[in-house]
Amino acid sequence: MVSGDIKLSVCITAYSREKGLFRTLKSLSEQTRPPDEVIVSDDCSPDDPKDVVRQWSGSFRNFHYNRNRQNLNMPGNLNLAISLARGTYIANLHDADEFDPTLLEKWEHALDVYTTAGFVFSGVGTIPQTGCINRVDLHPVPPFMKGIEFFEKHILHRFSSYVWGTVMARRTAYEELLPFDAKYGPYSDVDMWTRMCINHDVAYVREPLILLDNSPSTWRNFNWQRIEIIRQMQRNNIRRFYANTPERFSFEMKRHNKVLIREYLRRILGRIRHGDIDGVLEGISLLRRSRQSMIR
Numbered sequence: 001m002v003s004g005d006i007k008l009s010v011c012i013t014a015y016s017r018e019k020g021l022f023r024t025l026k027s028l029s030e031q032t033r034p035p036d037e038v039i040v041s042d043d044c045s046p047d048d049p050k051d052v053v054r055q056w057s058g059s060f061r062n063f064h065y066n067r068n069r070q071n072l073n074m075p076g077n078l079n080l081a082i083s084l085a086r087g088t089y090i091a092n093l094h095d096a097d098e099f100d101p102t103l104l105e106k107w108e109h110a111l112d113v114y115t116t117a118g119f120v121f122s123g124v125g126t127i128p129q130t131g132c133i134n135r136v137d138l139h140p141v142p143p144f145m146k147g148i149e150f151f152e153k154h155i156l157h158r159f160s161s162y163v164w165g166t167v168m169a170r171r172t173a174y175e176e177l178l179p180f181d182a183k184y185g186p187y188s189d190v191d192m193w194t195r196m197c198i199n200h201d202v203a204y205v206r207e208p209l210i211l212l213d214n215s216p217s218t219w220r221n222f223n224w225q226r227i228e229i230i231r232q233m234q235r236n237n238i239r240r241f242y243a244n245t246p247e248r249f250s251f252e253m254k255r256h257n258k259v260l261i262r263e264y265l266r267r268i269l270g271r272i273r274h275g276d277i278d279g280v281l282e283g284i285s286l287l288r289r290s291r292q293s294m295i296r
Contacts, residue, residue: 020096
């Protein structure tokens, strides 16, 4: 239920990064536009971050801490967190990231101005850490784009995304599209933003308002399963966007297949350079299966 005096909710999904959650809540407490509501949903971390939560809970007008009894994984935890939010605008933020003090203010302003935008996102940087490359990503995106244009220019046939899991979206857009699809695992958020582009437009703030945690993790290691997830997600969303225009659908599927072959070959060459024989063989097997499905 939406509360009349809660316009802006912040949902923070957390898992096993207690120190990171501390800096996330600290930077959130320093916002020029304080959130009306903060929800922290911990996905049954091995160590309960309740002590960190207790330190910062008093810094916010409305604060709710949820700890899942069992691990729901990212899509499930995010679905749960959003179900608890009461705001008209809902910001999804990650534990361990840091935020510019004007993040919420500028995101809220963008959705206020661009009333047909389903979500707003921004440029990102990385938290400086020893041994890691620190970068800033400012994307070639205007402050406002029609959803279909954003999809075709910045999502269609791409194996990477400008939009991370951190956005502010309208509750009404979520009500149309939830849940985040568990079969896409860590990319279920990219699928959600893609689906929003069908009936909603996109707003963008071209500033690095979020500093992403850049700590080494197994999630960043190469994995063929992730390529397969993106492949399936791309194909399903091509169907969603072009199901009613058969000629365009056929054209984009053929184009998708060509892009897919190039991507698999590029990744196989990368596995060769890394001396990953098992990875090379797995990639060749997946490429063969993909090509057989194209023929059928």
